[in-house]
Amino acid sequence: MHTVCFNADLCVMTKFSALISGKWKPILLYLVQHGINRFNLMHGYMPTISKKVLTEQLRELEADGLLRREELKVKAPKVVVYHLTEKGASLRKLIDEIISWCMEHMKDEIPQDLLAIFRQSPPAFVHAQ
Amino acid sequence: MHTVCFNADLCVMTKFSALISGKWKPILLYLVQHGINRFNLMHGYMPTISKKVLTEQLRELEADGLLRREELKVKAPKVVVYHLTEKGASLRKLIDEIISWCMEHMKDEIPQDLLAIFRQSPPAFVHAQ
DNA sequence: ACAATAAGTTACCAAATGGTTACCTTTAAT
DNA sequence: ATTAAAGGTAACCATTTGGTAACTTATTGT
Known part of the structure; x- marks a missing residue:
C-alpha cells in the first residue's frame, strides 16, 4: 500500500x-x-516582442534573481542597464549542456545551418536570422 | 547597423x-x-491530475519521442504500458545536472527535507510527500 | 514652445493550458 | 443479466500567457 504521491508545485524540475x-x-x-x-x-x-511583454519577462528574470536592473542616474531620457547576477551567469554552463543534448537528440527540428554553426563552435544558444 | 534578430520559435532552448x-x-x-x-x-x-490531462501529457511525451506507448494484447480490461525511449532515457543525465544546479542555486525555494535527501543520495528528482 | 528619446504603463483582447464531470468500450467474473 | 476494471473521450469552463495600440514622464536639443 503506497502513500507516496507527487505534487507538481514542489517538483524541482518544475x-x-x-x-x-x-x-x-x-x-x-x-x-x-x-x-x-x-x-x-x-x-x-527582437522586434516582434511587445514592450509590455519585454518588461514582464525582464521583471520576472529579475524577481528570479537571474538579472539585476540598474537605473543609471543620468537626468533624462532615463537609461536602464541589465546585468546577469552570479546566479544568472552560473546558468550558462548548464544551458550549454542542454544545447548540446538538443543538438544530438533533436536534430530533426533544428535548422541545418544552426547545426553547422554549432559544430564549428559549440554553444550556439539561439538562432540568428 | 545590425540586422540580426531573434525568433523564439527557432530557439533551441525554447x-x-x-x-x-x-x-x-x-x-x-x-x-x-x-x-x-x-x-x-x-x-x-498523482491523484490530483485529471485523466484528461494525464492522457494529454502522455500523448505529448510520446509525440516528442520520449515515451513509447504499448497496448498489451490481452483481451480486457485493456492494459497499456509506457516505456522510455532511448531519447527519453538519455535525458536522465541532463536532468540530474539540472537538479544539481537547482539544489545549489535555488536552496531557498526547496524544502529542507528534500535538500537533505539530495545530499545523501544525489539525484532526487521530485518531492515525495 | 515644441519635438524627440528611453523606458516604460494602461486597457483591452486572443490563444494556450489546465481542470471538472460525466460518459464510453471491451471482456471476465458473479 | 449485471457489474467491475483499465484506459480512456467529450463537452464545457477558468486561468495564465502573450499580444496590440495608445498613452506617459522627464529632460534635452532646436
Whole structure:
C-alpha cells in the first residue's frame, strides 16, 4: 500500500522550467550575456516582442534573481542597464549542456545551418536570422 | 547597423523547455523511469491530475519521442504500458545536472527535507510527500 | 514652445493550458 | 443479466500567457 504521491508545485524540475520557460527568456539571457543589455537595444534585436511583454519577462528574470536592473542616474531620457547576477551567469554552463543534448537528440527540428554553426563552435544558444 | 534578430520559435532552448515544461511531465518521466508505467498506476501516484490531462501529457511525451506507448494484447480490461525511449532515457543525465544546479542555486525555494535527501543520495528528482 | 528619446504603463483582447464531470468500450467474473 | 476494471473521450469552463495600440514622464536639443 503506497502513500507516496507527487505534487507538481514542489517538483524541482518544475521550478527550473519556470525559470527559463517564458517565451523570450532564453533569448533575453543570451542577449544580456553578450552585452546587449538596454531596453530599447534588446527590443531592436527582437522586434516582434511587445514592450509590455519585454518588461514582464525582464521583471520576472529579475524577481528570479537571474538579472539585476540598474537605473543609471543620468537626468533624462532615463537609461536602464541589465546585468546577469552570479546566479544568472552560473546558468550558462548548464544551458550549454542542454544545447548540446538538443543538438544530438533533436536534430530533426533544428535548422541545418544552426547545426553547422554549432559544430564549428559549440554553444550556439539561439538562432540568428 | 545590425540586422540580426531573434525568433523564439527557432530557439533551441525554447524547444527544450517545450519538451519538459508541461505541468506534470517531469514527474511522469520520473515515474516511468522507476517502473511506474501504467495509466491507473501513475494516476494513483498523482491523484490530483485529471485523466484528461494525464492522457494529454502522455500523448505529448510520446509525440516528442520520449515515451513509447504499448497496448498489451490481452483481451480486457485493456492494459497499456509506457516505456522510455532511448531519447527519453538519455535525458536522465541532463536532468540530474539540472537538479544539481537547482539544489545549489535555488536552496531557498526547496524544502529542507528534500535538500537533505539530495545530499545523501544525489539525484532526487521530485518531492515525495 | 515644441519635438524627440528611453523606458516604460494602461486597457483591452486572443490563444494556450489546465481542470471538472460525466460518459464510453471491451471482456471476465458473479 | 449485471457489474467491475483499465484506459480512456467529450463537452464545457477558468486561468495564465502573450499580444496590440495608445498613452506617459522627464529632460534635452532646436
